[in-house]
Amino acid sequence: MRPRHKVEGMTHQAPAVESGTTDIPGKPTSASRTTLSHIMTHNDTNLLGTVHGGVIMKLVDDAAGAVAGRHSGGPAVTASMDEMVFLEPVRVGDLVHVKAQVNWTGRTSMEVGVRVLAERWNESTPATQVGSAYLVFAAVDADGKPRAVPPVVPESERDKRRYQEAQIRRTHRLARRRAIRELREKRAAEGYED
Numbered sequence: 001m002r003p004r005h006k007v008e009g010m011t012h013q014a015p016a017v018e019s020g021t022t023d024i025p026g027k028p029t030s031a032s033r034t035t036l037s038h039i040m041t042h043n044d045t046n047l048l049g050t051v052h053g054g055v056i057m058k059l060v061d062d063a064a065g066a067v068a069g070r071h072s073g074g075p076a077v078t079a080s081m082d083e084m085v086f087l088e089p090v091r092v093g094d095l096v097h098v099k100a101q102v103n104w105t106g107r108t109s110m111e112v113g114v115r116v117l118a119e120r121w122n123e124s125t126p127a128t129q130v131g132s133a134y135l136v137f138a139a140v141d142a143d144g145k146p147r148a149v150p151p152v153v154p155e156s157e158r159d160k161r162r163y164q165e166a167q168i169r170r171t172h173r174l175a176r177r178r179a180i181r182e183l184r185e186k187r188a189a190e191g192y193e194d
Contacts, residue, residue: 024148028152029101034101036098036100038096048089051089057081059098060084060131061078063099072137082135084131084133095119097118104170108148108149112134113133114133115132117129134169
């Protein structure tokens, strides 16, 4: 059995691109950008006849995992999924496109941004955005231990904006985790058992 990953420590690292703590050459955003497409069938639906959110989430995780593995040059595990937003229902017969790219990198972790678009399989109308998500992946070696990742090099103004927004999300993630830990420690010190 593989050892469990200590995900919390993997996401506390300072960005390698800023701190210069890695001698791994950076990779441009486009080097690992990926689109996964899948047509939705009756097997994917819920009782309302729309596609299960979980089906979409699996496609999101699959695409993001491919991007994280490509960027890091090896295995990467999902550490967290933030802000999964469903904007429109997806229906049977929709061709779903899941577009993913690395937005930010730390020493051993990466944020992958994902956009989900859908279009009717038999129409020539433009695809509509139906969802989005941000996932954090941690690169691991064969023993499941954290390993360094190349810094991401934003190429466009949009990539730079995404990098900056990812840093904000990271700050909020860490602050939320710290606040919850402090609350639990305080409650335990006061004798409350959860």
